[in-house]
Amino acid sequence: MSSVLPSVLYIVATPIGNMADMTPRAKEILANADIIAAEDTRHSAYLMRHFDIRTPMLAYHEHAGESQTRKLLELLEEGKSLALISDAGTPLISDPGYPLVAEAHARGIKVCPVPGVSAIITALCAAGLPTHTFAFEGFLPAKAAARQKALALVAEEKRTLVFYEAPHRIVECLSDMCEAFGHSRRVTLARELTKTFETIRQNSLAELLEWVRNDDNQQKGEIVLVVEGVEYVAQSTLSDDARSLAALLVDVLPPKKASKIVASHYDLPTRDVYDFLLGLKN
Structure with a gap:
């Protein structure tokens, strides 16, 4: 008997690379929900085929307007069960979904998290930097001036800092971090976590920048940067x-x-x- 309940919004974490990280509960929810709201239905179709999940999917991404949010909420109010997923990892963490969850609470709709993999936590636990307190900054601005300003604002942050970064900007990002944080600040690069070419490397910002700059392979894939806070600079x-x-x-x-x-x-x-x-x- 399915444990999926009507009129419940399930927030379902999915693997960030290794399919073996999919939890049994996540598979059950996705297989038995009435509808899956996916960030990119074409991307998520591979996940569904892998686990032989045939639940209908609707697109719900960062460009989805209020009308799509209302549509999903109306389905919930009609008694449908809805599972929200992102392209990978835990939904809403630098991914779309906040308006839907916020409005679900406002309407008295039950919201149920189905935990699993998160790239932030996966990177932190292997980074070799203090983890008892940290600040997640998400993606830095794409333009250099805005990125430098954002880094300057957290340059004196005592907590460990966690950033996502796009592969085509990783060299420029590390260079800006050297200027903002100092060349000797420790940083761990976590790339392609749980995947075939997973890379986890800790070094000073200056040394890591030089390594990444000289290795094109380190300028590919999904990247998390974990930077030590100023309080812990050696x-x-x-x-x-x-x-x-x-x-x-x-x-x-x-x-x-x-x-x-x-x-x-x-x-x-x-x-x-x-x-x-x-x-x-x-």
């Missing part, structure tokens, strides 16, 4: 002499000015010295 990147001078200067100069002097004297990235001084202050 003080060992500065010599004892550099740290001592910085600590002395910051007593008589603003941190930014003190950072520039020390960075120039010891040939260090200004951002790294500034991060060290912020750590002292905190």
Whole structure:
């Protein structure tokens, strides 16, 4: 007997690459729901064929207007069960669906999550960076000026930062991160998670940028970047002499000015010295 109930909106997580990550509950919900709302029905058709799921699908993507949202809500109010999926992973995480879920709550429609894989959590657990607190920033702006501004806003964030990035922008993104965060800030690149060519590599921003720039294969596929927060920047990147001078200067100069002097004297990235001084202050 199916556990799918009428007039319920199910938020169903699907695999991000490896089909073996599909949960039995997700398969049951998708097979027995009245309708599946999919981000891209053509893309999701492969998933359905793989698991022999024949439930009718309707498109629900970021360009779906209010009329499509109303249509799905009306079906729910008529007693239909609806399963919402994205192209991969957990719906609504940098994917469409918020208007539908928000309005379902407003109308008193039951919303039921069916958990599974999330690229954010998958990357975090393997990144080797602090995970007790983190901030997910989604996709950075495509245009350089807007991306640089967005990075500047989180440059002093203490929490681990998680970003999605498109493969054709990964080199420019890492270059901008070097400027905003400092060359020595640690970062983990998680690419093509759970897939055949999965890559998980941690390094300094500068070294990772150089590696990605020189390897075209690392400029392909789905990418998650996990960046350490400023609170955890290793003080060992500065010599004892550099740290001592910085600590002395910051007593008589603003941190930014003190950072520039020390960075120039010891040939260090200004951002790294500034991060060290912020750590002292905190």
